[in-house]
Amino acid sequence: MDINKLQRENIKNLRPYSTARDEYKGQASVYLDANENSFGSPLEKNYNRYPDPLQLDLKDEIGKIKGVPIENTFLGNGSDEAIDLLYRAFCEPGKDNVIVLPPTYGMYEVSANINNVELRKVSLLPSFQLDLEGIAEAIDEHTKMIFICSPNNPTGNSIIRTDIETILANFEGLVVIDEAYINFSKQRTFIQELTEYPNLVILQTFSKAWGLAALRLGMAFAARPVIDILNKVKPPYNINQATQDIALEALKNVEQVNEWIRITVSERDRLSKSLAEMDLVKKVYPSDANFILAEVTDAEGVYNYLVEQGIIVRDRSKVTLCEGCLRITVGTSTENETLLNNLKSYQA
Ligand SMILES: *Cc1c(COP(=O)(O)O)cnc(C)c1O
Secondary structure, three states: OOHHHHOOHHHHOOOOOOOHHHHOOOOOOOOOOOOOOOOOOOOOOOOOOOOOOOOHHHHHHHHHHHOOOHHHEEEEOOHHHHHHHHHHHHOOOOOOEEEEOOOOOOHHHHHHHHOOOEEEEOOOOOOOOOOHHHHHHHOOOOEEEEEEEOOOOOOOOOOOHHHHHHHHHHOOOEEEEEOOOHHHOOOOOOHHHOOOOOOEEEEEEOOOOOOOHHHOOEEEEEOHHHHHHHHHHOOOOOOOHHHHHHHHHHHHHHHHHHHHHHHHHHHHHHHHHHHHOOOOEEEEOOOOOOEEEEEEOOHHHHHHHHHHOOOOOEEOOOOOOOOOEEEEEOOOHHHHHHHHHHHHHHHO
16 A cells, blocks of 8 residues: 555645754754754743754653654644644545544544545444444545544443454555553554554554643654654644653653553442442443443433532533443542542432
């Protein structure tokens, strides 16, 4: 498969912005090439120089944890930026289409709408797994991408691996696997499959397990041609210096993150069990993520009651296949206990 043929015609012909740092990459003692403030910053730490446009140090450290080379790594201002750039680089507005598999993460649809790209929805099966026949029927010669979220938000389940592999092997466009919740899953990441599929794009993020949602830092892993195209289209300095510095610090604390993941998974299983025992809970769906989808007897009533108690969950009760469901993020054990106690008093 020729990834370069997949990109939009104008992107194929695009000459990207060339930064001062692109034009001189060596070390020098006097930099007078970027119109920066040579005195410094009115801060303890200096931020007066433009950051590395390709974030090589940060990608190198991420690579040590993820096992992905720098040239197969893209960093975005959140995964949301990677999603938007994929649309902008590969989808001709008003002509191409992408496939999403609801109920799923909302940004795939918003980004499609912003970019005026037709969205084709193929609902998940009631088991929350892929409707492979439906997907095959929805694909035509203008289908550029399929978004698969695994573990899926808001349902919490992982998608069957062999089903994803079937799509990867047969679809002639990009297969974007959103692994925002992979750290909480029993399933393996698709990172090891990168060398096998030129059309595979994996999204991960620092917003969930890594506890850095405020930083806005997302990762995309893919074969070299996809990464090169994303780098060509992205804003030159899309990851600011403060984010690069802080993320490098955070990566030194991977042990802390792994400890939180273990606690979250054990709290998730405890919370699932306790919820399932409650009369007001009709069903607790199995979760591979850091949240639980639960069907309750009166979703709106329970939601409003919890709000009155100062506890906010996500009301997904109007979403197809999630009728009557609340999506509950797994918190600290104290927070989960507070939630359970309040739900018990709702029952009474
Ligand atoms: C939270 C989430 C993300 C993260 O997006 P960021 O822009 O990196 O914060 C991505 N995909 C899914 C499915 C999510 O739920």
